Each structure stands twice: as C-alpha cells, then as structure tokens.
Amino acid sequence: MQNLKLYNSLSRKKEVFKPITEGRVGMYVCGPTVYGDAHLGHARPGITFDVVFRYLQHLGHKTRYVRNITDVGHLVNDADEGEDKIAKKARLDQLEPMEVVAYYTRSYHRDMALLNTLPPSIEPTATGHIIEQIQMIEKILTNGYAYEVDGNVYFDVVKYNKDHAYGKLSGRNIEDMISNTRELDGQSEKRNSVDFALWKKASPEHIMRWPSPWSEGFPGWHLECSAMSTKYLGKRFDIHGGGMDLVFPHHEAEIAQSCASDGHDAVNYWMHNNMITIHGQKMGKSLGNFITLSEFFTGEHESLDQAYNPMTIRFFILQAHYRSTVDFSNEALQAAEKGMNKLMTAIDTLEGITTSNESTLNVEDYKQKFYDAINDDFNSPILIAHIFDVVKQINSIAAGNGSLNKVSKNDLISLMNDFCFDILGLKKIESEAEHGLTDEIMDVVLGLRKRAKENQDWTAADFIRDELAKLNITVKDSKDGASWSKE
RNA sequence: GGUCGGAUGGCUGAGAGGCUUAGGCAGCGGUCUGCAAAACCGUCUACACCGGUUCGAAUCCGGUUCCGACCUCCA
Numbered sequence: 001m002q003n004l005k006l007y008n009s010l011s012r013k014k015e016v017f018k019p020i021t022e023g024r025v026g027m028y029v030c031g032p033t034v035y036g037d038a039h040l041g042h043a044r045p046g047i048t049f050d051v052v053f054r055y056l057q058h059l060g061h062k063t064r065y066v067r068n069i070t071d072v073g074h075l076v077n078d079a080d081e082g083e084d085k086i087a088k089k090a091r092l093d094q095l096e097p098m099e100v101v102a103y104y105t106r107s108y109h110r111d112m113a114l115l116n117t118l119p120p121s122i123e124p125t126a127t128g129h130i131i132e133q134i135q136m137i138e139k140i141l142t143n144g145y146a147y148e149v150d151g152n153v154y155f156d157v158v159k160y161n162k163d164h165a166y167g168k169l170s171g172r173n174i175e176d177m178i179s180n181t182r183e184l185d186g187q188s189e190k191r192n193s194v195d196f197a198l199w200k201k202a203s204p205e206h207i208m209r210w211p212s213p214w215s216e217g218f219p220g221w222h223l224e225c226s227a228m229s230t231k232y233l234g235k236r237f238d239i240h241g242g243g244m245d246l247v248f249p250h251h252e253a254e255i256a257q258s259c260a261s262d263g264h265d266a267v268n269y270w271m272h273n274n275m276i277t278i279h280g281q282k283m284g285k286s287l288g289n290f291i292t293l294s295e296f297f298t299g300e301h302e303s304l305d306q307a308y309n310p311m312t313i314r315f316f317i318l319q320a321h322y323r324s325t326v327d328f329s330n331e332a333l334q335a336a337e338k339g340m341n342k343l344m345t346a347i348d349t350l351e352g353i354t355t356s357n358e359s360t361l362n363v364e365d366y367k368q369k370f371y372d373a374i375n376d377d378f379n380s381p382i383l384i385a386h387i388f389d390v391v392k393q394i395n396s397i398a399a400g401n402g403s404l405n406k407v408s409k410n411d412l413i414s415l416m417n418d419f420c421f422d423i424l425g426l427k428k429i430e431s432e433a434e435h436g437l438t439d440e441i442m443d444v445v446l447g448l449r450k451r452a453k454e455n456q457d458w459t460a461a462d463f464i465r466d467e468l469a470k471l472n473i474t475v476k477d478s479k480d481g482a483s484w485s486k487e
Numbered sequence: 488g489g490u491c492g493g494a495u496g497g498c499u500g501a502g503a504g505g506c507u508u509a510g511g512c513a514g515c516g517g518u519c520u521g522c523a524a525a526a527c528c529g530u531c532u533a534c535a536c537c538g539g540u541u542c543g544a545a546u547c548c549g550g551u552u553c554c555g556a557c558c559u560c561c562a
Binding site: 029030031032033038039040041042043044046048085167168171172173176177179221232242243244245246248249250272273274275276277280281282283284285286288315316319320321324325326327329330331334335336337338339340342343345377382383384385386387388389392395396398399400401438440446453456458461463465469474475476477478479483 | 488490493509513560
C-alpha cells in the first residue's frame with residue numbers, strides 16, 4: 001500500500017491521504033463555465049486532477065470523480081443588474097442559451113479528450129439541478145443562515161460567522177472584509193456587503209429563469225457545487241479540487257453553504273492548482289491574454305511560433321508542480337516537445353533491446369523512486385526527472401553500455417507503461433493518416449537509398465534524405481540499417 | 488490597504504540546513520558516422536539583496552527591493 005500525501009489548502013500542510021471509506025474515494029472538481037472556448041488555463045486543472053484520478057485508481061481506490069459544467073448562475077460584473085453570463089452571450093449571438101451551452105460543452109469535451117484526460121464519472125450541469133439547489137436554500141433558510149428580500153435570498157455571512165469560522169480556507173477575517181468591501185449599487189438590500197446571493201429574482205428581460213418559492217429566477221453563484229457534490233458524493237467526501245483563483249469567494253462560500261445546511265464541513269482535503277502565466281501574469285479570461293487550446297493545436301495565434309501537439313501541452317504542464325505557476329513561452333513548449341519525443345523514443349527503444357543474462361539496471365530502485373515522487377503531493381516534475389534517468393539508462397544499454405535481462409526488461413516495460421501512460425496519461429503521438437501503403441513505399445525509397453550508398457553515390461543518398469526531410473520525414477542511419485520517422 | 492505566495496544557472500523548472508553539480512531544452516569538447524540525424528561519454532554557468540542563527544544555509548530567522556494571486560467573473 002502506498003502512502004500518498006497531499007497538500008491540503010485548508011490546513012496548509014501536506015497530509016497523509018486517508019479515504020473516509022476504505023477503498024473508495026469521492027472527488028469533486030470545479031469545471032468550466034461554458035461560454036467560451038477552453039484556453040490553456042483550463043488545461044491545468046483538467047490535467048492535474050486527471051492525474052489525481054488516474055493515480056487513485058492505480059492505487060486501487062474505486063473513485064467517483066465529479067466535475068460540473070456550469071451552464072447558469074455566474075453573473076457578469078459589468079451588467080447593471082446581475083445578468084447571467086450565458087444569457088448575455090446568448091443574446092449577443094442571437095442563440096438560445098442552451099445552444100451556447102451545448103456548443104461550448106462539446107468544444108470543451110473535445111479539447112479535454114485531445115489532452116487525453118479521462119472523462120469524469122459524473123458531469124452534472126447546474127441547470128439540471130435547480131431542484132436540489134432550491135432544496136438546499138430552503139434548508140439554509142430553515143437553519144437561519146439566510147434571509148429573503150423581495151424575491152432574492154441571501155446568505156447571512158455575519159450570522160454564520162458567529163457560529164462557524166467564515167474565511168478559514170482563504171485566511172480572511174470578516175471585519176477586514178466588511179471594512180474593505182466597497183459598496184456597489186443595487187446591493188443595498190443585503191444586510192452586509194459580505195453576504196452573497198443564493199437565489200436571484202430574474203429581471204423581465206432575463207432569459208434563464210426557473211420557478212421557486214421566492215421568485216421566478218435563478219440560483220446564486222456558488223450554490224451548484226454544494227448541491228451537486230452533496231447529491232453525488234454525500235454530505236462528507238474526500239477531495240475537492242479547483243483552481244487557486246476559486247479559493248475566494250467560491251470555495252469559501254461552498255464551505256459556508258454546506259456547513260449552514262448540514263452543520264459540518266463536507267470536504268476533507270481541498271486541493272488547488274496554480275495558474276498558468278504568460279509574461280509572468282495570469283492567463284485569464286478577464287485579462288484577455290489567453291490562448292485557446294484549439295489555437296495551440298493549430299498554431300493559429302500571433303503569439304505562437306508553431307502548432308503544438310496536445311501531448312506536448314500535457315507534458316509541459318506536468319513538468320511543473322501543480323501548486324506552482326507555469327510560465328508559457330514558445331521556448332518552454334518547444335523544449336517540452338523535444339523532451340517528450342525523447343521519452344517516447346526511449347520507450348520504443350526499450351521494447352527492442354536484446355536481453356542478456358545480466359542486468360545493470362535495478363528496476364526496483366526506480367520503481368521506489370517513482371512512487372516516492374508521485375506520493376509526495378503528486379510531484380510530477382520529480383517523477384519525470386526520475387523517468388529521464390531511466391531514459392538515459394535505456395539509451396546507454398541500447399548503445400552497448402550495460403545490459404538488461406529478460407525479467408528486468410519486462411518489469412521495466414510495465415513500470416514505464418504504468419507511470420508514463422496510465423498515471424501521467426501521456427500517449428504516443430500517432431502518425432497521421434496511415435494509408436497502409438506508407439511503410440511499403442518507404443521500404444522501397446530507403447532501399448533505393450541503401451543501394452546508392454552501397455555504390456558510394458552520396459549525392460543520390462543525400463538527395464533522398466533531403467527530399468524526405470522536406471516532408472518532415474527524418475531518416476536515421478544505424479548499423480542495422482536506416483529507419484524513418486515523421487515529424 | 489488586507490490576506491497569501493514567489494524571486495534558483497542562457498531558457499524552463501525541482502529541491503528546502505551538509506552528497507542532487509535534480510531533470511528537460513540550449514551550449515561546449517569527444518566517440519560513432521561517407522556526411523548528417525539520433526545516441527553515448529565528458530563538461531561550463533545558480534540559488535534577488537543585507538544582516539543574523541549554526542561547525543555548516545539556496546534551504547531557518549529578521550529586514551530590504553521587486554513580482555504575482557485573491558479581495559468583482561475567472562481554471
């Protein structure tokens with residue numbers, strides 16, 4: 001049994017992970033608001049928690065991974081009245097709100113699949129859980145931690161803070177917040193500036209609306225995650241994840257809602273991934289400095305020198321620890337691309353190594369190092385460093401400096417498969433458009449070149465290689481003959 | 488202003504009191520090769536600044552400067 005430690009944002013310490021129920025893990029991660037194409041920033045939690053999900057399963061935990069799709073409820077700040085982000089986008093595009101939602105949900109799924117993230121076990125939508133949200137509001141009202149004003153329901157943060165600690169996740173105290181929060185128009189009906197909406201009455205022109213005991217309207221910003229995590233994972237569950245930018249107010253509000261409704265915290269471990277930066281600044285929707293994932297995949301963006309394979313993006317993100325920022329640059333991405341190719345080539349090389357009786361490589365040592373790295377709060381950069389030690393060993397052995405016996409070779413293959421493919425979720429970049437005949441044609445071409453070389457006709461041999469290079473086909477000569485690879 | 492985090496070699500990114508010169512990319516020298524490519528062997532550049540604690544500090548403490556995140560929607 002492996003001793004997994006993870007950093008809990010709530011305690012600000014690494015803690016040994018212990019599931020509430022032996023052998024089973026519940027994990028909730030905040031998903032996207034589907035009103036635009038996913039950008040590089042969305043890839044971070046997608047990949048971070050994909051590795052968590054994969055590793056928990058690798059350890060034998062039956063894991064339920066819930067990631068929501070927010071298709072209602074977040075308000076745009078520049079609207080006079082709280083206007084729904086998706087409703088606004090819909091009106092701009094002259095579309096039905098659900099049309100916008102469906103379009104961007106598909107786009108998100110496509111990008112996440114290209115990044116080789118496993119689909120979550122359950123992917124609930126906010127609009128599909130209006131009833132659950134209303135029920136939760138009723139419970140909070142009954143418990144006295146919310147109040148209604150003119151069809152709107154607000155969470156009473158000040159009252160809640162008397163009985164529970166509001167702000168414990170983000171390290172804030174309520175007095176500072178009250179004195180620091182500026183008064184905005186239209187908030188006068190709240191008892192305190194720190195209170196937040198659980199239910200909002202829809203203005204006449206507002207498109208997305210549902211009936212409720214208080215008004216025709218829509219649920220507040222933070223409620224969906226509380227309602228849906230409770231529904232699918234229970235009143236107590238193991239891990240809640242999301243981006244660091246959600247710590248306040250979103251996750252703080254979630255804690256308050258759960259506690260106000262059920263009397264205790266719902267989450268045992270809070271995990272937060274850090275941001276991706278560009279020129280040292282957070283890449284984000286509001287700053288407008290984001291590059292979408294599909295732009296990365298096609299290379300169609302003025303800041304990009306080239307197109308990047310989704311696996312390059314994945315590897316790039318995994319080369320940094322999830323709690324550190326990663327700075328985007330073409331240089332960094334190109335370095336990741338080369339490193340990734342080197343790793344994949346070495347895995348192919350390993351399969352082809354001829355075994356001998358002796359083994360100069362101790363697989364168990366590396367196995368232990370691999371597990372130690374991933375167990376230490378998912379330290380993927382350290383894990384990758386160890387993996388590259390193995391890459392070096394593989395290449396050394398292939399070059400004749402060392403040997404591998406049959407058992408070690410098989411162990412090493414399965415170790416590399418487990419960690420590179422199953423846990424880190426990398427996959428080989430499949431060559432595009434296999435026509436079936438390609439291999440045969442290349443055999444003919446390389447056969448011609450071989451004959452030219454035998455005749456010492458270097459001009460012809462180099463011509464063939466150069467022309468193939470123009471098609472992004474690299475020819476490598478070795479003692480056993482020539483091999484080729486695309487891109 | 489409040490809360491929190493960061494500053495590491497050409498780039499990127501780990502580490503967190505003494506043996507990691509982490510790792511990747513780039514550079515340099517060599518081996519191999521008809522020449523390349525790949526690979527192998529070897530190798531250079533580092534811990535923002537100033538004090539302090541310690542036998543010993545990139546790592547702990549205090550201060551300084553700079554940067555970032557959150558406090559409005561954000562992954």
